[in-house]
Amino acid sequence: xxxxxxxxxxxxxxxxxxxxxxxxxxxxxxxxxxxxxxxxxxxxxxxxxxxxxxxxxxxxxxxxxxxxxxxxxxxxxxxxxxxxxxxxxxxxxxxxxxxxxxxxxxxxxxxxxxxxxxxxxxxxxxxxxxxxxxxxxxxxxxxxxxxxxxxxxxxxxxxxxxxxxxxxxxxxxxxxxxxxxxxxxxxxxxxxxxxxxxxxxxxxxxxxxxxxxxxxxxxxxxxxxxxxxxxxxxxxxxxxxxxxxxxxxxxxxxxxxxxxxxxxxxxxxxxxxxxxxxxxxxxxxxxxxxxxxxxxxxxxxxxxxxxxxxxxxxxxxxxxxxxxxxxxxxxxxxxxxxxxxxxxxxxxxxxxxxxxxxxxxxxxxxxxxxxxxxxxxxxxxxxxxxxxxxxxxxxxxxxxxxxxxxxxxxxxxxxxxxxxxxxxxxxxxxxxxxxxxxxxxxxxxxxxxxxxxxxxxxxxxxxxxxxxxxxxxxxxxxxxxxxxxxxxxxxxxxxxxxxxxxxxxxxxxxxxxxxxxxxxxxxxxxxxxxxxxxxxxxxxxxxxxxxxxxxxxxxxxxxxxxxxxxxxxxxxxxxxxxxxxxxxxxxxxxxxxxxxxxxxxxxxxxxxxxxxxxxxxxxxxxxxxxxx
Amino acid sequence: xxxxxxxxxxxxxxxxxxxxxxxxxxxxxxxxxxxxxxxxxxxxxxxxxxxxxxxxxxxxxxxxxxxxxxxxxxxxxxxxxxxxxxxxxxxxxxxxxxxxxxxxxxxxxxxxxxxxxxxxxxxxxxxxxxxxxxxxxxxxxxxxxxxxxxxxxxxxxxxxxxxxxxxxxxxxxxxxxxxxxxxxxxxxxxxxxxxxxxxxxxxxxxxxxxxxxxxxxxxxxxxxxxxxxxxxxxxxxxxxxxxxxxx
Numbered sequence: 124x125x126x127x128x129x130x131x132x133x134x135x136x137x138x139x140x141x142x143x144x145x146x147x148x149x150x151x152x153x154x155x156x157x158x159x160x161x162x163x164x165x166x167x168x169x170x171x172x173x174x175x176x177x178x179x180x181x182x183x184x185x186x187x188x189x190x191x192x193x194x195x196x197x198x199x200x201x202x203x204x205x206x207x208x209x210x211x212x213x214x215x216x217x218x219x220x221x222x223x224x225x226x227x228x229x230x231x232x233x234x235x236x237x238x239x240x241x242x243x244x245x246x247x248x249x250x251x252x253x254x255x256x257x258x259x260x261x262x263x264x265x266x267x268x269x270x271x272x273x274x275x276x277x278x279x280x281x282x283x284x285x286x287x288x289x290x291x292x293x294x295x296x297x298x299x300x301x302x303x304x305x306x307x308x309x310x311x312x313x314x315x316x317x318x319x320x321x322x323x324x325x326x327x328x329x330x331x332x333x334x335x336x337x338x339x340x341x342x343x344x345x346x347x348x349x350x351x352x353x354x355x356x357x358x359x360x361x362x363x364x365x366x367x368x369x370x371x372x373x374x375x376x377x378x379x380x381x382x383x384x385x386x387x388x389x390x391x392x393x394x395x396x397x398x399x400x401x402x403x404x405x406x407x408x409x410x411x412x413x414x415x416x417x418x419x420x421x422x423x424x425x426x427x428x429x430x431x432x433x434x435x436x437x438x439x440x441x442x443x444x445x446x447x448x449x450x451x452x453x454x455x456x457x458x459x460x461x462x463x464x465x466x467x468x469x470x471x472x473x474x475x476x477x478x479x480x481x482x483x484x485x486x487x488x489x490x491x492x493x494x495x496x497x498x499x500x501x502x503x504x505x506x507x508x509x510x511x512x513x514x515x516x517x518x519x520x521x522x523x524x525x526x527x528x529x530x531x532x533x534x535x536x537x538x539x540x541x542x543x544x545x546x547x548x549x550x551x552x553x554x555x556x557x558x559x560x561x562x563x564x565x566x567x568x569x570x571x572x573x574x575x576x577x578x579x580x581x582x583x584x585x586x587x588x589x590x591x592x593x594x595x596x597x598x599x600x601x602x603x604x605x606x607x608x609x610x611x612x613x614x615x616x617x618x619x620x621x622x623x624x625x626x627x628x629x630x631x632x633x634x635x636x637x638x639x640x641x642x643x644x645x646x647x648x649x650x651x652x653x654x655x656x657x658x659x660x661x662x663x664x665x666x667x668x669x670x671x672x673x674x675x676x677x678x679x680x681x682x683x684x685x686x687x688x689x690x691x692x693x694x695x696x697x698x699x700x701x702x703x704x705x706x707x708x709x710x711x712x713x714x715x716x717x718x719x720x721x722x723x724x725x726x727x728x729x730x731x732x733x734x735x736x737x738x739x740x741x742x743x744x745x746x747x748x749x750x751x
Numbered sequence: 752x753x754x755x756x757x758x759x760x761x762x763x764x765x766x767x768x769x770x771x772x773x774x775x776x777x778x779x780x781x782x783x784x785x786x787x788x789x790x791x792x793x794x795x796x797x798x799x800x801x802x803x804x805x806x807x808x809x810x811x812x813x814x815x816x817x818x819x820x821x822x823x824x825x826x827x828x829x830x831x832x833x834x835x836x837x838x839x840x841x842x843x844x845x846x847x848x849x850x851x852x853x854x855x856x857x858x859x860x861x862x863x864x865x866x867x868x869x870x871x872x873x874x875x876x877x878x879x880x881x882x883x884x885x886x887x888x889x890x891x892x893x894x895x896x897x898x899x900x901x902x903x904x905x906x907x908x909x910x911x912x913x914x915x916x917x918x919x920x921x922x923x924x925x926x927x928x929x930x931x932x933x934x935x936x937x938x939x940x941x942x943x944x945x946x947x948x949x950x951x952x953x954x955x956x957x958x959x960x961x962x963x964x965x966x967x968x969x970x971x972x973x974x975x976x977x978x979x980x981x982x983x984x985x986x987x988x989x990x991x992x993x994x995x996x997x998x
Contacts, residue, residue, distance in 0.1 A: 485787065486819060587848055588841040590784055590815055594777045594808035596770065596799070597836075603880030604930050612884055616891030623895050 151176050153238040153245040155186075160252055163259040164225055165302055167194060167372040172219040172236045172247065180241060183219055186234040186249075194308055195222035195374040222373045224305075225254040302419075303334075303372060310335045312401050312416040316386075317504075320424045324442030324473060325536040327386040327423055328358065328504050331399055333416070334376040339364060340411060341404045345381055348397035352389060352425075354476065358501055359383040385506045387442075387473045391427035395420055432541045434532040441533040443472015443507065447479070449529055449546035451516075457554050458521050464514045464549060466493070466529060471507035474499060477533075482514045484526045486587050488551070491515040518553040519586060525550045645682025649675045649745065653738075660734045668734055669723035672741050676716055679745045693717075712744040773804040780812060789820035807837040815845055823852055823965035824942035824996075831940060831967065831998045838875065854963040859984045871932040874925055883922035890915030937970040939980070939995040946995070948988025952977035959988040970997065 152175035162168050172183060185193070196219070203214045225231055231254050235247035304311045310333070317328045331347075333339065342364065359380070366377035381401065388394055399418040404411050428439060445468055452463045468479050474497055484490050493512040500508040518524060526549040535542050603609055652675030659668040680688045680696075684703050688696055693714060700710045719737045768776065780795030796813035799805070814829030830846045833839075893912035897905050941962050949956035952974040962968070972979035977989045 587815055587818060588844045590781050590812045591808040591841075592781065594774070594799075594804075594812075595806050596773055596804040596809070597806040602876055602929065602933055603884070604926060609880075609884065613887060616888045616895075620891045620895050623898060627898070 151178070151238070151240070151245060153177070153236075153247055155233075155236050155247040155250065157233070157250055157252065159261055159263065160250075161255070161259055162225060162252060163255050163257045164228060165258050166261070167222050167224045167303070167374070168252070169373055170221040170223050170233065170250075172221070173216060174219075174238050174245075175216045176214060177217060177238060178240050178242075182239045183217075184237040184239060185219075185221065186236045188231075188234055190226055190231045191223045191233060192226055192305075193221050194224055194303065194372075196220070224303075225252070228254045228256050230254070303374065307416065308374075309337050310339070310403070310405065310414060310416065312381075312399065312418040314396065314399055314418040314421055316396070316421050316423065319422065320426070321388060322426050322442065322534065322536045322539075323388050323391055323428055324440060324476075324534070325388070326443075326471075326473070326506060327353075327388065328383065329386055329396060329421070330383045331381040331401075331418060333379040333381060333401065333403065334369070334371060335366070335379065335405070336374070336376055337405045338407060339366065339377070339379060339403060339405055340407055342379075342381060342401060343404060343413070344400075344402040346400040347382065347384075348399055350384075350386060350396065352392075352394040353386040353396075354389055354473065355387070356385045356473070356475070356506055357382075358385050358504060358506065383504065385473075385504075386423075387476070388423065388425040391425045394423050394425055396423065428534050429539070429541075434541060434543070437532050437534075437541070438478045440473065440476040440478055441531070442536060443470055443477070443533060444535050444537065444542075445470035445472060445477070445531060445533045445544055447529060447531040447544045447546055449482075449549060451526075451549050451551070454550060455552045455554070456518070458518060462516045462518075462551060464516050464526065466512045466514065466546070467509060468511075468531065469507070469509040471505050472533070474506065474508045474510060477510065479510060479512060480529050480531060482512075482516075482526060482529065484516065485524050487519050487522065488524050488526070489517045489519055489586075491517070516551070518551060521553050521555050523550060523552050643682070645678045649679035649682065651675075652678060653741065653745075656738060656741075660738060665734075666724050669720040669737070672737055673717060673720040673724075676713065676720070676741050676744065680713065709744060712740060716740045716744055768799075768802050768804060773799055773802070777804075777809065777812075780816070784812070784816050784819070787819075789816045792816040793820065793822075793825075807833040807839065807842070810836065811839075811842055811845070814842075814849075818845060818849055818852075823849060823963075824940055827853075827965045827967065828940040828942065828996050828998065831938070835998065838872075849965055853965040855966045857982050857984045857986075867928055868932060868936075870925070871929055874929070876926075876929040876933075879922055879925045879929065883919055883926045886915045886918040886922060890919055937997065939968055939970050939978075939997045941966045941968065941994060942996050943994035946990045948980060948986075948990045949977075950988065952979070952989040956989070960986060962990070967998075968995070970995075 152173070155170060155172045158169040158171075170186075172185070174181070174183060185196075198217065198219045200215065200217045202216075205212045205214060219236075223233075231252050233250045233252060235249045237247075238245040313332045313334060315330050315332060318325070319327075321327055331345075333342070360382055361380060364379050366379045369376050369378040382399075386396070398420050400415065401418075402413060402415050404413050406412055428437075428442070447466065447468045449464060449466045452465075454462075456462055464482060466479060466482060468477065482490055482493070491514065493514045496511045496513075498509045498511075499506065516526070528548045529546040531544045533542055533544070534540075652671045656663075656668055656671035656675060659671060677689055680700075684699055686699060688699060691699065696717075697710060697714065700713065705713075716737060719733070719740070723733065723737065776795050776799055780792045780799075783789070783791035783795060793813060793816050796809050796816065799809050800813070810829045810833035814826045814833060817823075817829060818826035827846070827849050830842055830849060834842045834846065890912050893908050893915060897908035897912060900908055941964055944964055946962050947958045948960050948962060949958055966982075968980040968982060970978050971981055971987070973992070974989070976991055976993075978992045978995065979987060979989050980995070981987045
């Protein structure tokens with residue numbers, strides 16, 4: 124049979140058994156103490172009741188008071204052996220630790236606890252505490268926080284998470300502002316943010332915790348607040364409840380994380396995160412119970428991005444800590460062979476909203492729209508990651524082209540300054556093609572690559588036409604029809620033509636005889652002929668005399684009638700005279716004179732008195748019209 | 752390089768340019784464009800325009816530099832102005848590039864200009880004007896000559912006069928069309944990044960549609976600080992005149 128234990132341990136046990144009989148005879152000590160004498164109504168404090176060498180069967184009666192509520196209770200016992208000149212003595216110390224909280228303000232007295240033995244009742248001294256409203260800073264908090272609490276039952280547990288500095292995975296403990304609700308101290312929901320004073324666009328991590336001292340079986344509903352004023356991103360949403368032991372203000376709880384979100388304020392000011400609500404089921408089987416809890420509201424003070432040092436055209440979404448880089452798959456290509464330029468942005472910040480500057484280039488280089496790939500990363504709860512934009516660049520002609528450097532401006536909330544990250548410019552050398560199709564890379568530009576021409580140096584159409592090398596500096600001229608000379612120049616030939624027409628008309632008018640003058644002329648002619656006949660009356664030949672008389676009468680008639688009558692027959696003449704309304708008697712006289720003249724010219728027998736008579740008849744025929 | 756910049760700075764600060772200085776400034780603008788310093792190129796061309804050294808060449812280069820810089824409204828405005836001064840293939844090509852970059856896409860309605868506008872756009876006003884004036888004057892002068900020529904030697908004059916007047920009739924009609932178009936055509940280009948066209952000429956009126964830089968519109972009416980515009984598809988609205996610039 125195998126023996127267990129060491130000789131030293133067996134000796135120690137023997138000493139303890141020996142000493143147990145001696146301890147009863149030792150002095151009993153009993154007292155109580157608090158860790159602070161000035162507290163707030165929202166603070167908890169620790170009451171330690173110490174009994175030393177209490178006899179077996181002794182009972183500690185806790186102080187009862189309506190002014191204080193007991194949140195937690197724990198007990199520990201330690202034994203020490205004192206070796207001296209005399210017999211060894213064993214000292215047994217029992218500590219009872221209560222976590223208390225005052226229920227009202229004022230100077231409150233905590234009654235003394237009692238140690239009841241068979242023979243005597245020991246009573247500790249009461250303690251007076253000054254209680255104020257709200258929180259009162261604990262002057263010993265820092266010192267206490269630096270040493271492990273021997274009364275914390277979990278102080279020897281390793282912190283949860285893989286690394287000790289992974290504070291984002293730790294629920295808060297011993298936090299001065301971690302209020303335990305007065306009525307729901309066994310189970311409460313808390314929304315906790317890592318920062319309450321941030322810049323626009325800076326990440327605020329909000330975590331929802333359930334702190335429970337009872338068994339928790341299920342979370343049936345979780346209603347998150349609206350988160351107005353924030354752009355949010357989910358960091359962690361556990362699908363199963365996984366609790367871990369934590370001590371809150373000295374009280375052990377199991378903490379269950381329900382949700383962790385990254386919030387990015389979108390505008391400056393004080394923004395309130397409304398309370399979240401949760402429905403949970405506590406207990407198991409038939410002892411379960413559904414409870415509803417509401418978290419606290421959180422106010423976040425959002426500062427605007429500083430105007431000092433802000434780069435022109437700065438995009439307010441570019442907040443965080445970033446680094447941009449660019450690289451080309453190759454810098455020497457043949458015409459028609461595409462180049463992939465990869466622009467990478469990596470760092471911490473709101474990756475989804477960050478705006479990368481676009482790759483630009485000369486007009487002779489065609490840059491297709493990029494394909495964007497985002498890879499999110501959340502190291503230690505801080506959202507960041509990498510954005511890769513791949514541009515397909517296709518030169519339109521041979522030559523050497525430079526893609527200018529990209530400049531990315533961002534605001535780093537950790538330094539509080541604007542920072543700039545730049546890439547190096549990329550120079551592409553494009554040579555005439557060899558005529559062989561370029562190898563396929565399987566990149567997004569493969570389609571364009573497949574369309575690349577086989578010719579050695581194909582210059583594609585498109586793009587901007589080049590500038591004009593020389594200029595003809597001519598100010599904008601008025602249209603021709605608005606210039607001063609246009610109307611006169613257009614009117615001049617018309618006016619000239621009309622003038623010529625007018626001159627011709629005037630000349631024609633001037634050269635045309637009027638009726639009166641013609642009548643007068645013919646009358647003059649008639650009188651002239653009649654005077655010539657008067658001279659021929661005595662000695663002239665008959666033909667000449669009668670011819671002159673006839674011509675005188677005919678000229679007279681033409682002048683008076685306005686129509687030529689020289690070739691008319693007697694009927695035609697009569698018709699004209701009738702149309703001119705010449706009296707019948709005058710008509711007959713005219714016709715008679717004409718007949719006499721005709722007979723005289725062709726029958727020269729009538730002389731002397733006949734000539735005289737014809738002449739008188741002619742004068743008589745013309746006399747009647749003279750006055751008209 | 753520094754000397755060149757000094758020359759440019761000196762030229763830019765002057766109030767009057769000699770023809771030689773104007774040519775030097777034009778060349779400096781072209782050099783700036785080659786360096787892809789489009790802003791400096793724009794400044795040089797604008798200075799030339801401000802000092803009376805305009806013309807289609809300067810306007811074309813200004814439009815091209817603006818287009819390269821991405822200022823679509825300025826580019827379309829300068830190129831449209833250049834096109835009004837001379838019809839050239841490179842102006843049309845760069846205008847096509849500018850149109851391809853515009854955000855606005857006019858859908859429906861009349862895709863092309865009215866017939867009269869197309870005729871006017873297709874015929875050079877200057878040549879048409881001179882042809883009409885010459886044929887008109889020659890026709891009437893030949894009619895006059897015809898009158899003074901003796902009978903039997905007038906035929907050539909009559910034939911030439913008839914030919915001249917026959918030429919004068921269609922060219923005169925075209926010239927009248929140009930004059931009508933010039934009198935009635937009031938077009939503008941959107942310079943602002945975005946303008947809102949409203950139902951009525953007031954700020955509180957409902958927004959009918961939005962237009963972006965580079966769009967060409969016809970100005971129909973004015974009221975206070977608003978102008979009434981019409982798109983090629985007949986869409987009309989009132990917008991603030993500050994966002995537009997007349998061609």
